[in-house]
Amino acid sequence: MTRSRTAFAAILAKDLRSELRTLQSLPAMALFAVTTFVVFRFGLDRTSLSGSLASGVLWATLLFAAVLGINRLFVSEREEGGFDAIRLAPIDRTVLFAAKAAALVVYLAALELVTVPIFAIFFLEDAAGLGPLVAVLLLTDLGLAATGTLISSMAVNSRARDLLVPLVLLPLSIPLMIAATGATEPLLSLGGPSYDRFGTWLMVLGLYDLIFGLVGYAVFDFLLED
Amino acid sequence: MYGKGLKPLSIAAVAMLALSLSLVFFYAPLDGDQGFIQKIFYLHVPLAITALVGFVVGGVFAILHLRSNDRKWDAYSYVAIHISVIFGVAVLITGAIWAKASWGHWWVWDEPTLVSFLIVFLLYATYYPFRYAIEDRDRQARYASVFAVTAGAFVPLNFMAVRMAESLVHPRTFATAEGGMPGEMMLTFLCSLAAMGLLWTTLVKFELAAKSASGQVKRLRRALDAPVAGGSSRIAPEVS
Numbered sequence: 001m002t003r004s005r006t007a008f009a010a011i012l013a014k015d016l017r018s019e020l021r022t023l024q025s026l027p028a029m030a031l032f033a034v035t036t037f038v039v040f041r042f043g044l045d046r047t048s049l050s051g052s053l054a055s056g057v058l059w060a061t062l063l064f065a066a067v068l069g070i071n072r073l074f075v076s077e078r079e080e081g082g083f084d085a086i087r088l089a090p091i092d093r094t095v096l097f098a099a100k101a102a103a104l105v106v107y108l109a110a111l112e113l114v115t116v117p118i119f120a121i122f123f124l125e126d127a128a129g130l131g132p133l134v135a136v137l138l139l140t141d142l143g144l145a146a147t148g149t150l151i152s153s154m155a156v157n158s159r160a161r162d163l164l165v166p167l168v169l170l171p172l173s174i175p176l177m178i179a180a181t182g183a184t185e186p187l188l189s190l191g192g193p194s195y196d197r198f199g200t201w202l203m204v205l206g207l208y209d210l211i212f213g214l215v216g217y218a219v220f221d222f223l224l225e226d
Numbered sequence: 227m228y229g230k231g232l233k234p235l236s237i238a239a240v241a242m243l244a245l246s247l248s249l250v251f252f253y254a255p256l257d258g259d260q261g262f263i264q265k266i267f268y269l270h271v272p273l274a275i276t277a278l279v280g281f282v283v284g285g286v287f288a289i290l291h292l293r294s295n296d297r298k299w300d301a302y303s304y305v306a307i308h309i310s311v312i313f314g315v316a317v318l319i320t321g322a323i324w325a326k327a328s329w330g331h332w333w334v335w336d337e338p339t340l341v342s343f344l345i346v347f348l349l350y351a352t353y354y355p356f357r358y359a360i361e362d363r364d365r366q367a368r369y370a371s372v373f374a375v376t377a378g379a380f381v382p383l384n385f386m387a388v389r390m391a392e393s394l395v396h397p398r399t400f401a402t403a404e405g406g407m408p409g410e411m412m413l414t415f416l417c418s419l420a421a422m423g424l425l426w427t428t429l430v431k432f433e434l435a436a437k438s439a440s441g442q443v444k445r446l447r448r449a450l451d452a453p454v455a456g457g458s459s460r461i462a463p464e465v466s
Binding site for chain 1: 292345348349352355356358359360361365368369371372373375376377379380383384386387388390391
């Protein structure tokens with residue numbers, strides 16, 4: 001147990017350090033998200049958003065930006081031989097799943113830390129809904145991390161790795177997006193935030209996180225066998 | 227060896243289909259609300275149920291494959307998902323026809339069951355490009371099984387989420403309609419469901435038998451040093 005914990009911390013720290021030094025994913029994700037906001041401003045021809053439009057724009061943008069990062073999640077492991085090292089090391093292989101998912105949660109949280117305030121400045125009349133939105137963001141990040149890590153680890157070992165992640169991940173994340181937009185919509189409504197079915201949607205998000213966290217934990221071992 | 231029992235099974239499926247169709251057209255009463263078009267219900271709903279059960283069965287086969295590492299179960303899982311995707315196309319087409327006839331539009335977004343089915347179908351449609359992108363046969367089988375397990379867990383969760391997105395505006399009518407369905411309709415519906423289930427099983431068995439036969443032919447040709455005719459599909463698993 002303690003050995004797994006050490007390995008988990010080591011892999012996570014390695015990932016975060018290499019991202020900090022190379023800045024391969026995060027700046028690209030943030031830049032993509034901000035540019036997408038501008039595209040939506042002209043696509044929808046609106047200068048301010050609220051309610052369902054606001055939550056739709058926010059979540060569509062965050063989802064596609066997340067796909068960019070998920071695509072690159074395992075590229076370094078494959079190119080620099082990280083997979084072989086994990087296979088050689090006397091540790092539980094699901095540790096790699098947990099560490100990569102945790103790293104992805106950190107990336108997504110950092111992405112949202114930058115882009116959600118920009119979204120608020122661009123489109124929102126009042127920012128009162130942003131406080132409770134943190135809970136929605138966090139739970140959705142966990143779900144995206146669980147499914148994203150699973151799909152990314154398979155896609156990286158295939159011929160069409162840049163294609164597979166968006167192809168498989170988008171339908172897989174639809175329930176997550178239904179719940180996330182459902183919870184966000186009343187928070188960003190015009191007359192200040194309301195909490196219509198907020199708890200129910202958070203529970204759906206939690207259920208998704210739980211199920212796909214467990215599925216990932218159960219099947220990840222088979223993905224590293226070779 | 228997969229051909230064993232195929233003939234009686236096919237006969238049973240054809241007989242059951244004939245019985246259920248004759249029940250649909252000559253026995254089941256006309257629906258008071260929708261009239262004749264309601265008969266598509268006996269095709270659409272059993273197809274949908276069979277396809278969904280087929281997806282979950284494919285996931286169960288995938289679990290067996292991962293546990294036993296026996297390639298036979300990967301073939302079972304592939305064929306189950308393959309036939310269910312074909313059924314899924316039929317579900318979406320019959321659903322669109324029914325929607326056009328009774329609501330006047332080819333597609334209705336606030337019918338949660340149909341929307342959930344579309345999402346599940348879109349996910350399983352990616353099973354083919356997913357398999358195709360992985361070259362190593364062993365790895366392909368393992369990854370496909372992981373996909374099938376994940377997608378199998380996705381099916382009930384997705385239905386729940388879509389239904390909740392609609393539940394306040396649009397009360398579920400099917401549950402009450404089924405509860406209040408007259409006995410003749412219920413009997414016809416159950417017969418149609420059994421017929422579809424038999425048809426699905428028969429098609430799965432046919433597909434497995436065909437794969438097994440072509441695999442054997444290929445092995446014999448290889449043993450005889452004869453050229454192997456036709457490139458085999460790179461997606462479909464080989465069956466011994």
